[in-house]
Amino acid sequence: MSSIDSSINYGTDSMAWVRALSHASDAELYALIQTPMYDAMLFRHADAVRRIYYGTDVYIRGLIEFTNYCRNDCYYCGIRRSNGMVHRYRLTKAEILTCCKDGYALGFRTFVLQGGEDMAYTDKTLCEIVSTIREHFPNCTITLSLGERTRESYRLLYRAGANRYLLRHETADDAHYRRLHPKEMSLAHRKSCLFQLKEIGYQVGAGFLVGSPFQTAKELVSDLRFLQQLQPDMIGIGPFIPHSNTPFRDYSGGSLILTLRMLAILRLMFPYVLLPATTALGTIHPQGRELGLKVGANVVMPNLSPTGVQRKYELYDNKICTGEESAQCRSCLEQRVEAAGYHVVTDVGDMRRRKLTK
Ligand code: 5AD
Numbered sequence: 569m570s571s572i573d574s575s576i577n578y579g580t581d582s583m584a585w586v587r588a589l590s591h592a593s594d595a596e597l598y599a600l601i602q603t604p605m606y607d608a609m610l611f612r613h614a615d616a617v618r619r620i621y622y623g624t625d626v627y628i629r630g631l632i633e634f635t636n637y638c639r640n641d642c643y644y645c646g647i648r649r650s651n652g653m654v655h656r657y658r659l660t661k662a663e664i665l666t667c668c669k670d671g672y673a674l675g676f677r678t679f680v681l682q683g684g685e686d687m688a689y690t691d692k693t694l695c696e697i698v699s700t701i702r703e704h705f706p707n708c709t710i711t712l713s714l715g716e717r718t719r720e721s722y723r724l725l726y727r728a729g730a731n732r733y734l735l736r737h738e739t740a741d742d743a744h745y746r747r748l749h750p751k752e753m754s755l756a757h758r759k760s761c762l763f764q765l766k767e768i769g770y771q772v773g774a775g776f777l778v779g780s781p782f783q784t785a786k787e788l789v790s791d792l793r794f795l796q797q798l799q800p801d802m803i804g805i806g807p808f809i810p811h812s813n814t815p816f817r818d819y820s821g822g823s824l825i826l827t828l829r830m831l832a833i834l835r836l837m838f839p840y841v842l843l844p845a846t847t848a849l850g851t852i853h854p855q856g857r858e859l860g861l862k863v864g865a866n867v868v869m870p871n872l873s874p875t876g877v878q879r880k881y882e883l884y885d886n887k888i889c890t891g892e893e894s895a896q897c898r899s900c901l902e903q904r905v906e907a908a909g910y911h912v913v914t915d916v917g918d919m920r921r922r923k924l925t926k
């Protein structure tokens with residue numbers, strides 16, 4: 569152990585940490601993931617690096633959860649197909665557009681359309697939704713998070729006006745992936761979707777669960793290695809939180825400290841990346857999102873879905889910010905961000921990566 573510990577000695581310059589982590593060995597990553605002793609240093613340098621790349625800017629995205637129907641049956645997820653207790657809903661194009669209008673008035677310039685894998689939304693329907701949003705809000709970014717679809721579907725949606733796509737890989741270890749998902753799902757397919765999206769021209773977000781059942785440091789190192797390969801523009805991570813009506817109801821959830829540690833490592837390994845302080849993080853600790861911002865996160869994603877459906881999009885138990893008016897949620901978050909020492913910015917000026925890496 570002592571030989572591993574002594575390997576983490578990157579000095580006091582934060583950019584030296586960035587350089588060191590871009591070449592870190594597995595042993596170094598294990599040490600950072602498993603040793604609480606490094607936390608103080610890790611967190612300090614992660615915040616310093618986010619300030620170098622992004623100042624105190626925090627980007628705000630309006631999340632529209634437009635369907636909770638899902639064909640998948642992931643063992644961890646509350647809206648899995650086998651959960652018969654969920655009140656299922658679908659938003660119409662008009663309802664989605666209303667969310668965008670409300671959001672626009674509140675200053676949102678990025679809309680994230682997220683849903684289960686609901687094939688009732690055909691390519692044609694989705695393209696109509698996307699192109700209508702694009703027409704109404706030409707200066708906004710449209711992010712999709714619709715799970716696995718065909719390359720053709722991704723291509724049509726991009727052509728209709730979508731800019732970004734979020735698709736968490738959940739875990740990059742094949743055996744672990746199989747323990748979290750039924751056999752009709754595969755990590756290879758998930759990864760191929762991510763590479764296709766990138767090839768088509770989307771800005772791509774991947775990400776993983778922290779503290780999911782059976783996860784060890786080994787799986788987390790695989791996640792970091794996969795992300796190094798993919799080089800995504802966004803990385804979404806959050807603690808696993810058990811849902812009472814899933815096969816994983818009796819497993820313990822991911823911890824705050826491990827989630828913060830992973831956020832900090834991600835900021836140092838991918839200094840340019842857009843990294844949300846997620847709702848799941850805010851759910852396991854009352855100051856979870858603020859703590860996330862302080863260790864490198866730079867995005868928050870409040871809910872813009874109609875108040876009546878928010879509680880129905882229950883991926884895990886006790887999800888926060890459900891049933892809030894979007895205006896209330898936005899001002900609450902804005903206050904939280906300010907109190908943590910950062911500033912919400914509402915424009916689309918989040919393309920630092922290109923500038924800094926030129
Ligand atoms: N706890 C935390 N996050 C979850 N997700 C799904 N179920 C849970 C859970 N029980 C996450 C997955 C998915 C995202 C939309 O929500 O990572 O990609």
Ligand code: FES
Nearest residue numbers: 889892897900901
């Ligand atoms: Fe939604 Fe606070 S962020 S109510």
